[in-house]
Amino acid sequence: MLRVVSRKLVAVRSLVPVLFVAIGVALAFTVAAAAFERFHQVSADDVRIPAVEAVADGNGSQVLTIGSWNVQLVLPLGEDMPLVNYAGKGSDSVGLSSAALSGLDAKCSAQANALGSILRLSAGSFAHYPSGGQTKVFLANVGGSDFVYQMPLGTCTGGEVASGLVAQAEAAIQGVGVIRPINR
Numbered sequence: 001m002l003r004v005v006s007r008k009l010v011a012v013r014s015l016v017p018v019l020f021v022a023i024g025v026a027l028a029f030t031v032a033a034a035a036f037e038r039f040h041q042v043s044a045d046d047v048r049i050p051a052v053e054a055v056a057d058g059n060g061s062q063v064l065t066i067g068s069w070n071v072q073l074v075l076p077l078g079e080d081m082p083l084v085n086y087a088g089k090g091s092d093s094v095g096l097s098s099a100a101l102s103g104l105d106a107k108c109s110a111q112a113n114a115l116g117s118i119l120r121l122s123a124g125s126f127a128h129y130p131s132g133g134q135t136k137v138f139l140a141n142v143g144g145s146d147f148v149y150q151m152p153l154g155t156c157t158g159g160e161v162a163s164g165l166v167a168q169a170e171a172a173i174q175g176v177g178v179i180r181p182i183n184r
Contacts, residue, residue: 066094081172
């Protein structure tokens, strides 16, 4: 009986180096993975899509070119309507803001739809598009798509300055905003 126990003990002892090697490999892999994750982790702030800013046309207007849609949004330009910018929110939506608003608060950026958003719908579908509690205004049908202005939800919390700019932009986009093809 003693001989059997002795053999089992010898067998277990021969596995001790294998156990240490396995623990060492696991530890090395864990340390390497942690180091790799620390240097290659991407936060949501790092992948923000840069906003594209409108350009003054010299006639008291600004032109915001949405190249992927082959259209331009033309708006007035003035002290109460600064240059607007947009950030893509998917293939059929862009959020709007302005440099004046974006600097006030993160919720005042184009990604947060501070000045609302422009939606691209299939032609003729605006009449049947659900409101979802947000006011939407038809802007134009260009190139087989309906373009719609969706008013902001009021998430931009930059005080009276922000409220005034948002109100002016809503009025301008609804009243005199023009969507046109780029090749015009």
